[in-house]
Amino acid sequence: MHVPRRAVVIGGGAAGLGAAGGVKAVDPSAEVTVYTEFEDVAYSPCGIPYVHGGEIESFDKLILAGKQAYVDAGIDVHYETKVNSVDVAGRSVDVAGEGSVPYDSLIIATGFDYADPGVPGADLSGLYYVKNIRRAAEWDKVIAETKRAVVVEASPLGLEMVTALAHRGVETHLVDPHPYALAEMADPDIMAPVQDSWRELGVHMHFNTSLEAFLGDADGKLRAIRTSAGEIPVELAVVATHKTPNNKLAAAAGLQLGSTGGIVVDEGMRTSVAGVWSAGDANEIPHGLTGVPLQGLTGSHAYAQGKVAGANAAGGDRTYRAVYVPWGTPAGKWVIGGASFGETTATALGIPYVLAVGEGISRARYYPGVRPIKVKLLAEPGSLRLIGAQMVGGGEGIKERADFLATAIKFGLTLRDLGSMENVYSPAIGALNEPIVTAANNGLAALAKG
Amino acid sequence: MHVPRRAVVIGGGAAGLGAAGGVKAVDPSAEVTVYTEFEDVAYSPCGIPYVHGGEIESFDKLILAGKQAYVDAGIDVHYETKVNSVDVAGRSVDVAGEGSVPYDSLIIATGFDYADPGVPGADLSGLYYVKNIRRAAEWDKVIAETKRAVVVEASPLGLEMVTALAHRGVETHLVDPHPYALAEMADPDIMAPVQDSWRELGVHMHFNTSLEAFLGDADGKLRAIRTSAGEIPVELAVVATHKTPNNKLAAAAGLQLGSTGGIVVDEGMRTSVAGVWSAGDANEIPHGLTGVPLQGLTGSHAYAQGKVAGANAAGGDRTYRAVYVPWGTPAGKWVIGGASFGETTATALGIPYVLAVGEGISRARYYPGVRPIKVKLLAEPGSLRLIGAQMVGGGEGIKERADFLATAIKFGLTLRDLGSMENVYSPAIGALNEPIVTAANNGLAALAKG
Numbered sequence: 086m087h088v089p090r091r092a093v094v095i096g097g098g099a100a101g102l103g104a105a106g107g108v109k110a111v112d113p114s115a116e117v118t119v120y121t122e123f124e125d126v127a128y129s130p131c132g133i134p135y136v137h138g139g140e141i142e143s144f145d146k147l148i149l150a151g152k153q154a155y156v157d158a159g160i161d162v163h164y165e166t167k168v169n170s171v172d173v174a175g176r177s178v179d180v181a182g183e184g185s186v187p188y189d190s191l192i193i194a195t196g197f198d199y200a201d202p203g204v205p206g207a208d209l210s211g212l213y214y215v216k217n218i219r220r221a222a223e224w225d226k227v228i229a230e231t232k233r234a235v236v237v238e239a240s241p242l243g244l245e246m247v248t249a250l251a252h253r254g255v256e257t258h259l260v261d262p263h264p265y266a267l268a269e270m271a272d273p274d275i276m277a278p279v280q281d282s283w284r285e286l287g288v289h290m291h292f293n294t295s296l297e298a299f300l301g302d303a304d305g306k307l308r309a310i311r312t313s314a315g316e317i318p319v320e321l322a323v324v325a326t327h328k329t330p331n332n333k334l335a336a337a338a339g340l341q342l343g344s345t346g347g348i349v350v351d352e353g354m355r356t357s358v359a360g361v362w363s364a365g366d367a368n369e370i371p372h373g374l375t376g377v378p379l380q381g382l383t384g385s386h387a388y389a390q391g392k393v394a395g396a397n398a399a400g401g402d403r404t405y406r407a408v409y410v411p412w413g414t415p416a417g418k419w420v421i422g423g424a425s426f427g428e429t430t431a432t433a434l435g436i437p438y439v440l441a442v443g444e445g446i447s448r449a450r451y452y453p454g455v456r457p458i459k460v461k462l463l464a465e466p467g468s469l470r471l472i473g474a475q476m477v478g479g480g481e482g483i484k485e486r487a488d489f490l491a492t493a494i495k496f497g498l499t500l501r502d503l504g505s506m507e508n509v510y511s512p513a514i515g516a517l518n519e520p521i522v523t524a525a526n527n528g529l530a531a532l533a534k535g
Numbered sequence: 536m537h538v539p540r541r542a543v544v545i546g547g548g549a550a551g552l553g554a555a556g557g558v559k560a561v562d563p564s565a566e567v568t569v570y571t572e573f574e575d576v577a578y579s580p581c582g583i584p585y586v587h588g589g590e591i592e593s594f595d596k597l598i599l600a601g602k603q604a605y606v607d608a609g610i611d612v613h614y615e616t617k618v619n620s621v622d623v624a625g626r627s628v629d630v631a632g633e634g635s636v637p638y639d640s641l642i643i644a645t646g647f648d649y650a651d652p653g654v655p656g657a658d659l660s661g662l663y664y665v666k667n668i669r670r671a672a673e674w675d676k677v678i679a680e681t682k683r684a685v686v687v688e689a690s691p692l693g694l695e696m697v698t699a700l701a702h703r704g705v706e707t708h709l710v711d712p713h714p715y716a717l718a719e720m721a722d723p724d725i726m727a728p729v730q731d732s733w734r735e736l737g738v739h740m741h742f743n744t745s746l747e748a749f750l751g752d753a754d755g756k757l758r759a760i761r762t763s764a765g766e767i768p769v770e771l772a773v774v775a776t777h778k779t780p781n782n783k784l785a786a787a788a789g790l791q792l793g794s795t796g797g798i799v800v801d802e803g804m805r806t807s808v809a810g811v812w813s814a815g816d817a818n819e820i821p822h823g824l825t826g827v828p829l830q831g832l833t834g835s836h837a838y839a840q841g842k843v844a845g846a847n848a849a850g851g852d853r854t855y856r857a858v859y860v861p862w863g864t865p866a867g868k869w870v871i872g873g874a875s876f877g878e879t880t881a882t883a884l885g886i887p888y889v890l891a892v893g894e895g896i897s898r899a900r901y902y903p904g905v906r907p908i909k910v911k912l913l914a915e916p917g918s919l920r921l922i923g924a925q926m927v928g929g930g931e932g933i934k935e936r937a938d939f940l941a942t943a944i945k946f947g948l949t950l951r952d953l954g955s956m957e958n959v960y961s962p963a964i965g966a967l968n969e970p971i972v973t974a975a976n977n978g979l980a981a982l983a984k985g
Contacts, residue, residue, distance in 0.1 A: 099967075129899060129901065129962065129967075131899070131960065131961070131962050132899060132901055132902070132962045135902065135962055135963065140902070140903060140963070141901055141902060141903070141962075146901035147901055149900070383959075383960050383961075384960050384967060385957070385958055385959070385960035385967050385968075386957070388967060389957075405955075406955065408957060409957060410957070411957050411958060411959045412959055412961075413959040413961050413964055413965065414961045414963075414964070415961070415963045415964065420963075420964055422959060422964075449579060449581070449582060450599070451579065451582055451591055451596035451597055452582070452585065452590070452591060453590060453591070480964065481931070482932060482934065482935040483964060484932065484958075484959040484961065484964040484965035485932040485935035485936055485939065485965075486935055487959045488939070488956065488957070488958045488959055488965075488969060488971075489935065489938070489939040489942070491956075491957050492939070492943070492948075492952075492956050492957075493942070495956075496946060496948065496952070498942075498946065502942075502946070505855075505856065506938065506941075506942050506945075507835070507836070507839075507858060507859060507860070507861050507938070507941050507942075508835055508861060508934075508938045509833075509835070509861045509862055509863040509872060509934040509937050509938055510581065510833050510834050510835035511581070511833075511862075511863050511864045511865070511934065512579065512581050512582045512585055512591075513585065513590070513864075513865045513870075514863055514864070514865065514870055514872075514930065514933060514934040515863065515934035515935075515938075517549075517579075517834060517835050517838060518835075519835075519938060521938075
């Protein structure tokens with residue numbers, strides 16, 4: 086008699102559902118149980134800021150699949166169900182209301198928490214941590230009544246929420262301890278036009294400014310924040326601090342954690358403990374060039390890791406390699422993006438580089454809708470191999486160029502390779518000169534001059 | 536005493552002006568003379584169909600630089616001036632109205648002609664060969680009065696002009712001897728949605744149909760065309776036959792021509808004759824994978840070749856390598872594009888391939904403006920190295936993906952490399968699953984099943 090293998094997945098986000106599907110793809114007979122603390126799975130949390138901003142008309146649009154779809158796929162999702170602990174020796178999990186549940190293979194996909202702002206007043210009402218779609222729908226009504234709000238930290242989510250609140254007509258403040266927005270990953274020249282566009286939208290930016298406290302009224306409601314630069318009266322605070330790995334279960338179970346607090350995995354998404362795989366924001370993954378562990382990547386990284394973890398948990402042999410991190414997001418009136426790292430990170434890590442910078446356009450200069458694009462390439466001195474890239478532009482093609490540049494970095498392309506690359510020229514969709522090519526050739530010309 | 540070298544350029548299009556600039560970049564003291572038969576240089580002929588279509592408001596928008604810009608750059612442009620012949624032994628050109636003009640280096644950039652339709656009636660008025668901006672402005676007034684027009688052949692220009700005439704409300708016919716549009720380079724599954732969208736625009740398509748004659752009235756004006764499928768009454772015919780190299784001067788001067796009629800050049804854009812370089816549509820260039828000579832590439836190819844030819848004519852040492860041909864263009868309500876070749880060409884050349892096809896979307900499914908994209912990849916059996924790609928989509932990112940895929944082909948990336956590539960996920964600019972990745976993985980899955 087065939088006894089089906091039982092796979093347990095903790096977490097119902099992109100990593101967890103990717104893992105559940107990965108198990109089924111390799112072993113359709115496996116019993117797959119997914120535990121999530123939330124009411125729903127299979128929606129896009131990444132879309133929440135855009136509903137708040139009014140670009141997307143309703144939260145319903147974010148639902149990707151109904152619950153029946155998972156039933157039909159043979160994936161047993163337990164909603165609003167907390168896993169209390171993992172017994173890796175006994176290969177079981179302790180589930181609230183269910184007791185001990187055995188597993189043959191376990192996949193941890195517990196995701197992230199926002200870093201604790203670490204200031205008084207965190208228990209006040211009026212603090213919004215963007216995550217869950219049902220809470221978001223409730224907060225959306227709050228936003229509709231809000232006159233003044235602050236976004237705490239210009240993280241990727243912070244950027245989106247600043248823009249969204251400004252679009253909604255809320256007096257929007259941004260407080261960040263760094264000298265400019267997204268300073269942990271983006272360069273100041275890339276962010277300058279974004280900040281200009283926020284200024285045009287009426288956003289009040291407070292950089293080099295530390296949050297010191299959330300201040301409440303007698304009813305326990307947020308009325309202001311105190312910062313190193315004084316008090317700012319606000320009724321709503323969006324806490325967009327950086328993501329930290331939700332590693333509580335993993336730590337308690339004795340899984341190896343890395344320097345970021347993320348779970349350490351190999352290329353097969355295996356943890357340090359037999360029978361346990363891990364995927365998504367709970368992990369740390371080495372950067373493809375530097376080996377520096379990265380944490381808090383995107384939904385597409387989580388999903389891809391989940392598929393690999395699930396496949397391998399079911400007996401497959403897939404790998405997920407070090408990452409080159411293409412990224413991109415709208416910000417104010419612009420779209421920013423890049424791959425690997427920019428000057429700020431390279432400098433912080435002590436990585437030498439030469440620069441190649443070009444300005445270009447997305448269509449023929451005369452074609453309606455044409456928008457500027459700035460491309461900045463970082464290359465290894467001597468070999469001129471591409472090691473990083475950042476861009477800011479009107480929108481068109483930033484995502485696709487970021488994907489391309491991440492692949493170019495992975496495969497060792499040089500500034501010379503990019504400078505001689507062919508490009509499509511057709512007035513409505515592409516200019517005579519591709520901005521990546523212009524940047525590469527500007528860099529080569531500057532190097533030739535010494 | 537320094538005697539400046541004299542470079543002569545024949546042709547004022549993208550290749551010729553690229554060459555003139557290339558000379559000056561290497562040798563600022565060089566005397567550079569450009570001869571053009573036309574009244575203008577430095578405008579974008581590629582934009583003409585979009586002015587006809589109403590997307591661009593006027594022909595003035597297509598002017599890229601004033602005549603003074605060339606004077607300022609030290610480039611002496613002789614307008615409306617015909618070069619009668621080249622004496623390569625004596626290193627001189629015979630110029631109408633100027634007599635014999637000596638050169639130290641000569642760059643031929645004589646461009647293309649439309650292939651002669653080879654049928655009676657080519658001398659009637661009402662036949663429009665899209666090329667010159669001043670003629671285009673005159674023809675635009677004719678189009679405004681035109682009720683019925685035909686586009687002869689669904690070439691790249693033919694596609695643009697069909698769409699433009701339909702947008703202008705002209706009853707538009709398309710006559711082409713092939714079974715579908717752009718059949719010499721695109722695959723039928725890529726063109727099917729384009730043809731559907733033309734049908735919605737009211738275009739009358741006549742495929743598998745040969746043009747037999749232009750028929751005129753007593754005043755020598757076009758009144759109809761005769762085809763293998765009968766007569767079609769039209770007042771205007773846009774002759775969009777394929778491009779042929781304008782090789783008359785080169786042939787008379789004894790330069791080696793290739794199988795396409797294009798001038799044969801090496802990687803330095805040197806012709807078979809010392810002291811003579813050539814660039815642009817007058818050349819043939821080997822395909823990067825097959826070595827098959829290609830002719831009739833784009834303005835960006837012409838410009839890039841011109842820069843190399845000019846630099847080398849001035850004593851530089853630049854190379855322009857075999858091409859992988861990223862291409863793209865709007866067509867009807869879609870944008871099509873690709874790199875290298877598709878199934879039709881691979882089959883015609885006897886090149887074996889495996890297919891990887893994926894359907895995807897340009898943004899998150901729920902984000903306004905999301906459009907579908909179909910990606911088709913051709914890979915070498917066994918190695919699974921990418922050898923070709925074609926796409927059709929709503930517009931976003933086709934150009935950038937075509938650039939990427941051409942580079943991926945050049946650098947030998949495989950379906951596995953593309954299947955594991957990282958991609959940006961951000962709802963407004965990119966979907967969770969990149970269509971290129973989906974296509975590659977679909978192909979790998981199909982191969983795994985045998």
